[in-house]
């Protein structure tokens with residue numbers, strides 16, 4: 557996704573959503589309920605509830621729509637731009653539907669789920685706008701596969717050099733290579749770093765051990781440390797890359813399942829209000 561999604565067709569969908577919000581707010585302001593305070597049960601309440609439900613079904617339908625191929629790129633961008641702006645406008649429509657009446661009930665549960673779906677969507681837009689640029693900068697023209705290949709090449713060289721520098725140093729290099737894990741648990745991936753990185757630890761320990769090397773091996777020791785330092789730098793870049801990728805994916809784990817929760821609780825809400833009518 558690109559900034560163009562927000563500015564798509566000269567902000568057409570922002571304008572459409574702003575119009576929807578403005579009309580809704582004006583009607584709410586002038587509407588006088590026949591009995592009681594404004595709430596979901598007035599004529600306007602029903603109208604806004606129906607509009608809100610319609611919007612939610614349409615927004616959820618995007619999950620089906622985006623998986624249909626052969627429909628021209630423009631159409632999908634139209635959908636996404638409209639999805640974002642009408643999804644944000646829904647906050648006003650649904651809130652005015654409730655007449656600001658909230659309680660510990662299934663109606664408010666639906667409302668809270670809706671807010672969480674919208675908030676996660678807003679984070680998604682933020683992530684899609686922010687992280688691709690950071691990823692490009694971080695990779696500096698290389699692909700993730702190329703970075704991994706460079707790390708593997710450094711490993712081969714480090715094994716060769718360290719083999720001539722005694723068991724302690726060689727052992728450190730070998731253990732660090734075996735223990736290195738990229739990826740791992742979700743929380744670690746999202747952070748984009750590993751505080752217990754074996755490559756960083758090996759760099760420090762080999763640095764200390766190399767102080768005890770005979771003068772004749774000092775040159776090799778320095779070459780090995782340079783290799784290990786380069787590897788740490790590459791490993792950190794791969795971790796950051798995985799971290800950015802994870803940030804671009806993580807919000808969908810909220811957005812999509814809670815959409816189903818929202819649809820279920822809304823069904824309960826609508827059925828229950830008609831049941832007690």
Ligand code: HEM
Pocket residue numbers: 595596597598601602604605606607608609612650653654657658659660661663664665666667670822825826829
């Ligand atoms: C066809 C769609 C809808 C209909 C017919 C409908 C109907 C109603 C009715 C009759 C009430 C008043 C209930 C009462 O006073 O006891 C109400 C309240 C409410 N509705 Fe809806 N609604 C719809 C859609 C929605 C949507 C989309 C949301 C938000 C996600 C929502 C959230 C609420 C909330 C939070 C209340 C206030 C509950 C309270 O007083 O504690 N409704 N709705």
Ligand code: HEM
Pocket residue numbers: 612615616617618619620622636639640641642643644646670673674675676677678679680681808811812815818
């Ligand atoms: C109650 C309101 C909303 C519902 C029910 C909803 C539902 C969905 C669904 C079902 C998808 C398809 C996800 C998939 O299958 O991969 C989706 C995608 C998306 N939604 Fe929402 N959404 C809502 C509001 C929003 C809002 C307000 C925003 C932004 C401010 C937003 C941003 C996005 C984005 C960026 C995608 C595209 C994900 C992709 O294609 O990678 N959504 N939404």
